[in-house]
Amino acid sequence: MRTLLKMAWRDLWRNRRRSLINIFAVGVGLFLVLLYGSLVGTVMRAKDQLDDGGMGHIEVTAPGWRQHRNVRQALENPKSTVTGLPLPPGSDVSFRVVSRGLATSARGSKGVAIHGIDPAIEATVAAYVNKLRAGKPLAADDERGVLLGDKLAEDLRLQVGQKVRLMVQRADGEVGADLFRVRGIIHPLSPALSRSLVLVTAAAAQRTLGLADVAHQIVIQLPLAAETDAVAERLRTRFGERAEVMTWGQLMPMMKVLEDMMGVLITVISLFVYGLVALGILNTMHMSVLERTREFGIMRAIGSRPRRVVALVMGEAFWIATLGVVLGLGAGILLTKLGSGPPVLDYTSKMGESFDFAGMVMRSRFIIELPLGESLRAAALVYAVTLLTAIYPAFRVSRIQPAQAIHSV
Amino acid sequence: MAVVEVVGVKKDYVDRGAGTTHALRGVDLAVESGEFMAIAGPSGSGKTTLLNLIGGLDTPTAGSVKVDGRELATMTSAQLSDLRRDRIGFVFQAYNLIPVLSAEENAEYVMELKGVGSGARHERIEGLFERLGLAELRHKRPPKMSGGQQQRVAVARAIAAEPAVVLADEPTANLDQATGRALIEMMRELNRERKVTFIFSTHDPMVLEQADRVVRLVDGAVTSDDRKAGGAL
Numbered sequence: 077m078r079t080l081l082k083m084a085w086r087d088l089w090r091n092r093r094r095s096l097i098n099i100f101a102v103g104v105g106l107f108l109v110l111l112y113g114s115l116v117g118t119v120m121r122a123k124d125q126l127d128d129g130g131m132g133h134i135e136v137t138a139p140g141w142r143q144h145r146n147v148r149q150a151l152e153n154p155k156s157t158v159t160g161l162p163l164p165p166g167s168d169v170s171f172r173v174v175s176r177g178l179a180t181s182a183r184g185s186k187g188v189a190i191h192g193i194d195p196a197i198e199a200t201v202a203a204y205v206n207k208l209r210a211g212k213p214l215a216a217d218d219e220r221g222v223l224l225g226d227k228l229a230e231d232l233r234l235q236v237g238q239k240v241r242l243m244v245q246r247a248d249g250e251v252g253a254d255l256f257r258v259r260g261i262i263h264p265l266s267p268a269l270s271r272s273l274v275l276v277t278a279a280a281a282q283r284t285l286g287l288a289d290v291a292h293q294i295v296i297q298l299p300l301a302a303e304t305d306a307v308a309e310r311l312r313t314r315f316g317e318r319a320e321v322m323t324w325g326q327l328m329p330m331m332k333v334l335e336d337m338m339g340v341l342i343t344v345i346s347l348f349v350y351g352l353v354a355l356g357i358l359n360t361m362h363m364s365v366l367e368r369t370r371e372f373g374i375m376r377a378i379g380s381r382p383r384r385v386v387a388l389v390m391g392e393a394f395w396i397a398t399l400g401v402v403l404g405l406g407a408g409i410l411l412t413k414l415g416s417g418p419p420v421l422d423y424t425s426k427m428g429e430s431f432d433f434a435g436m437v438m439r440s441r442f443i444i445e446l447p448l449g450e451s452l453r454a455a456a457l458v459y460a461v462t463l464l465t466a467i468y469p470a471f472r473v474s475r476i477q478p479a480q481a482i483h484s485v
Numbered sequence: 486m487a488v489v490e491v492v493g494v495k496k497d498y499v500d501r502g503a504g505t506t507h508a509l510r511g512v513d514l515a516v517e518s519g520e521f522m523a524i525a526g527p528s529g530s531g532k533t534t535l536l537n538l539i540g541g542l543d544t545p546t547a548g549s550v551k552v553d554g555r556e557l558a559t560m561t562s563a564q565l566s567d568l569r570r571d572r573i574g575f576v577f578q579a580y581n582l583i584p585v586l587s588a589e590e591n592a593e594y595v596m597e598l599k600g601v602g603s604g605a606r607h608e609r610i611e612g613l614f615e616r617l618g619l620a621e622l623r624h625k626r627p628p629k630m631s632g633g634q635q636q637r638v639a640v641a642r643a644i645a646a647e648p649a650v651v652l653a654d655e656p657t658a659n660l661d662q663a664t665g666r667a668l669i670e671m672m673r674e675l676n677r678e679r680k681v682t683f684i685f686s687t688h689d690p691m692v693l694e695q696a697d698r699v700v701r702l703v704d705g706a707v708t709s710d711d712r713k714a715g716g717a718l
Contacts (some may be wrong), residue, residue, distance in 0.1 A: 079590070079597055086585035374581045377542055378642070379570025379598050381563045394703065479543035 080384070087340040087368075094360050103401025103407065106458050109346045110408045110446055113454070118337045129266050130191075130202035132169075132295035133304045135327060136311060136319050139179035141292055147175050147285050148247050151319060154278075155194075155289035162310050166299035168200035171291035177244040179224075179274060181232040188228065188274045190242060192281020192291075201295045204264035205275065211236035211260030219280045221259035225273040231263045232441035236260060242274065254284040267428070274442030301428065333434045350457065354465040357396065365389060365469040372473050373481025382474035389473055393466030400462070401455045486554070488649050488682050489516040489539050494548030496705075499546050508534040510705040511548065516684060518649065521676045523685040523693050526702035528577065532686030535702065536652045539564040539684065540573055553649060570598045574643030574681075576653035580635040582627040588638045589614070589623040595646040613641050617671060633664035644675055650682040657689045669695050 079144075088095045088400045141149040151157060154171035161169060173192030178185055192197075199205040206213065222240060224232075234240055236259050246252040256276065264270045278291065298307060305325050311321045325332035365372070368445050372385050491514040498506045512588045516522060524532045537543040538550050541557045550557045553572055557565065568574075574595075579658045582591045592613065593606045601609075614620050627635050636656060643651045653672070657665030669692050676683050685692055693699055701709040 079594075083583070083585050090585065370585060372582075374577075374583065376566065377540065377575055377596050379566055379571065379582075379646075381566040383563075384598075477543065479537040482542070482577065 077387075079388050080391050081158050081394075084388055085395055087364075087388070088392055088395050091364065093412065094364065098357055098360050098396050098405060099399045101353050101356045102396060102458055102462060103403030105349045106401060106404025106454055107407045107411075108397060109342075109454050110404065110451060111411070113342050113450055114343055114408075114412075114446055116342060124140055130204065130264070130269065130295070131327065132201055133298045133301055133324050134296040134308050134311065135293060135324075136296070136315065137322070139317065139320050142322070145174070145176065147245070147287065147294075149294070150287065150290035150292050151294065152288075153289050154294065158294055160209065161294075161296070162314060163296060163307060164299060164303055167307075168197075168297040168419065169294045170197045170201045171278070172198070172293040172295065173278050173285065173287065173290070174292040175244050175281065175285055177242050177274070179228070179232060180241040180243065181234050181238065183233040184231070186228060186231055188242070189269075189272045190244065190274045190276060190281060190284075192276050192278040192285075194278055197274075198275075201297050204262050204273075207263045209221055209261045209263045211258065214259055214275060214277065216277065217257065217279075218277055219283065220256055221276070221280075222256040223260045223262050223275040224258055225270040226261050226263045227270040228274070229258070231271070234258050234261075236395035238359070240274075242276075242284060243284055246284075248286055250286075252286060254265035254280070256280075282330065284363065320459060346454070350461045353458075354461050356394070357462060357465045358468065361389070361393065361466055361469045362472075364392075364471055369473075369476060369481045370483075372476055373478045376476065376478040377482060386470040386474045389470035390463060390466050393462050394459075397459045401458050404458070405446075405451060405455060408451065412446050418469070486518065487515040487551075488518045489514070489684070490549075490551040490554075490555060491515070491535070491539065492541050492549045494535075494538060494545045494550060496531070496538065497546045498542070502565050508705050509538075509545070512702070512705070512707055514700060514707065514710075515651060516682060518682055519676070519680045520698060521673060521683045521696055522698035522700065523687050523696035524702060525686075525688055525693055530702040531705040532702055533654050534705075536654050536684065536686050539650075540575060540652050541568060543675070568596060572649045573689075574646065574648040574651040576636070576639050576643045576651060576656045578655040578658045580627070580632065580659075582642070583636055584627050584637055587610070587624045587626050588619060588630065588634075588641075591638055592641040594644050595642060599646055601646070609645060611642070613645055617641055622699070632659050633661075633668070636660060636664075637667055637671070640672060640675075644679070644681055647679070648681065650684060653683060653685045655687055655689070656685065657692055659688065662691065665689065666691055 090390055126324040136151070138149040140146070158169045162205050163169065170193065175190045177188055177190045179188045193205070195205060195216055202259050214221050214223050222242070224234060224240070229235070232240065236258050239255055240258055241253055243251060256426075262273070262275070264273055282289065296307075298304060304325070308321050308323045375385055376382070398450060491512055494509055494512045495507070497642055498508055500718060502505065512531075512535060515682055524535060526532050538545050539552065541552070541560070544558065552568060555568065557568075560568065589610055592610050593605065596606045596609065603674065617640065619634070619637055619641060622630060622634055622638070627638070630638070643653075649695070651672075654714040657668060660668065675681055687693065687695065696713075698710070698712045700707055
């Protein structure tokens with residue numbers, strides 16, 4: 077095998093220009109697929125979408141709550157409930173007391189979404205909790221403090237330290253109101269959240285709403301998105317009729333559809349690019365093999381079995397694939413390094429930092445990133461395509477008649 | 486015992502435009518182990534075709550070819566490869582070394598196919614290269630060697646794996662007279678020392694002079710089979 081790989085390596089460099097073109101074609105093909113996948117991935121990266129939108133791979137709510145958002149439809153003892161859930165290690169889980177309400181300042185009023193949270197654990201599923209524009213984080217025992225979305229604070233002309241009144245419909249049907257003080261102003265990427273979000277502690281929300289120790293949402297983020305359906309199924313079994321368990325694909329069907337479409341698109345583009353690369357390699361390898369018919373004839377004449385000459389041709393394909401993968405991944409890594417600075421596509425001047433689309437938060441700056449798993453998968457595909465392409469010329473070589481081959485020019 | 490046995494062998498080449506060429510018209514030949522023989526004849530007489538058939542590189546239209554008592558017509562492509570690897574050495578008119586391998590690697594190639602370990606290979610090649618005056622060329626690749634040097638490496642490759650028979654197709658045709666003579670003398674010595682059977686195709690008088698037996702072919706048929714008195718047999 078060592079001799080074959082050595083021969084294949086040396087054969088590769090006998091026609092330097094042709095081999096470099098082949099290697100370049102493989103490398104560029106891989107790079108283009110990675111680049112395209114990376115750009116699509118930037119748009120569709122689910123974990124970021126979830127973090128920035130404060131969503132989970134799985135959400136658990138009381139039955140019917142999602143339709144009417146009635147504060148009385150709640151899950152009891154949320155803290156003890158979340159600690160006992162059958163989740164994979166590394167999962168993040170939080171709970172929220174959720175209500176609509178009206179926020180009033182000295183300068184005006186606005187409809188808001190009030191989330192009663194445990195600030196420490198909420199930060200594990202919602203990145204915006206710690207994205208402070210001004211002020212300080214919300215303390216776990218602060219029953220009079222609020223964090224406001226930055227656009228909301230701007231609309232109500234509220235600053236850190238000023239008072240804000242939150243008015244809600246209580247669980248008993250009465251109107252309830254409480255006075256809070258602004259501790260901090262946060263910056264959610266989602267414009268909708270930025271304009272409407274008010275964070276208070278769970279205890280403060282329960283008090284204002286006249287609720288006992290309950291929550292309306294349990295939000296779960298998994299280490300692997302692929303486990304979502306399996307974990308959701310386990311939770312459905314666990315909760316039975318007592319709760320509704322929804323996956324992110326059910327909560328954001330448009331995102332799921334888009335992700336599936338992008339997956340198909342990447343596959344089609346990959347097939348197209350790899351198909352072109354394969355045709356190029358097939359052509360040049362076929363030429364290369366035909367030019368060396370005599371040598372293959374000699375190898376056969378002096379005792380090489382057909383499979384050995386096949387292995388030699390496959391060895392050349394192996395080297396082309398290896399060097400192409402090194403080139404493609406190298407270019408990808410280089411561009412990732414460069415791409416982590418300036419964005420490849422930047423719509424911030426037109427769209428702002430981010431925009432909401434079909435329930436998702438889209439960043440307006442697309443930066444190149446190559447996830448390791450996807451890069452390795454693409455590299456494996458390159459090996460497969462290149463080696464498959466070499467099968468035909470290798471097969472031709474294995475069928476040659478030594479006597480004719482030796483006397484061919 | 487005959488190491489090569491050819492009985493009633495015919496070989497036709499069919500060319501759609503030019504019709505059928507009868508390269509061999511019923512050749513019978515038996516070669517005993519240790520012979521140093523030549524197949525002589527003018528160009529187109531069928532010498533190379535006969536060597537190709539004996540080496541299992543081509544198949545006869547009719548007749549039988551046996552090497553070491555094995556009928557080649559019944560063997561698969563892989564079995565023929567193994568037979569060539571284990572029992573037959575080839576020396577071609579155009580040297581036909583593998584250009585990407587050095588002289589040493591070329592000579593070792595067949596041994597490696599046979600599974601000879603690298604230590605044994607090196608040892609055998611070292612002795613052989615010393616013997617053939619190739620010690621200085623070990624790491625040179627064929628394109629950087631002269632014709633005579635390449636042909637000596639080809640001989641080294643042919644005999645390194647200790648075959649029963651070496652088939653040499655006009656081995657001196659591309660060499661000057663002095664180099665050709667030295668090469669044939671060298672093969673003659675190997676024949677005497679190691680009892681390797683050599684079968685040459687040639688029309689070089691110098692080679693014919695060295696051979697113990699000369700079989701003449703004309704138009705694909707054996708016209709004479711002469712053995713020298715006091716030859717190898």
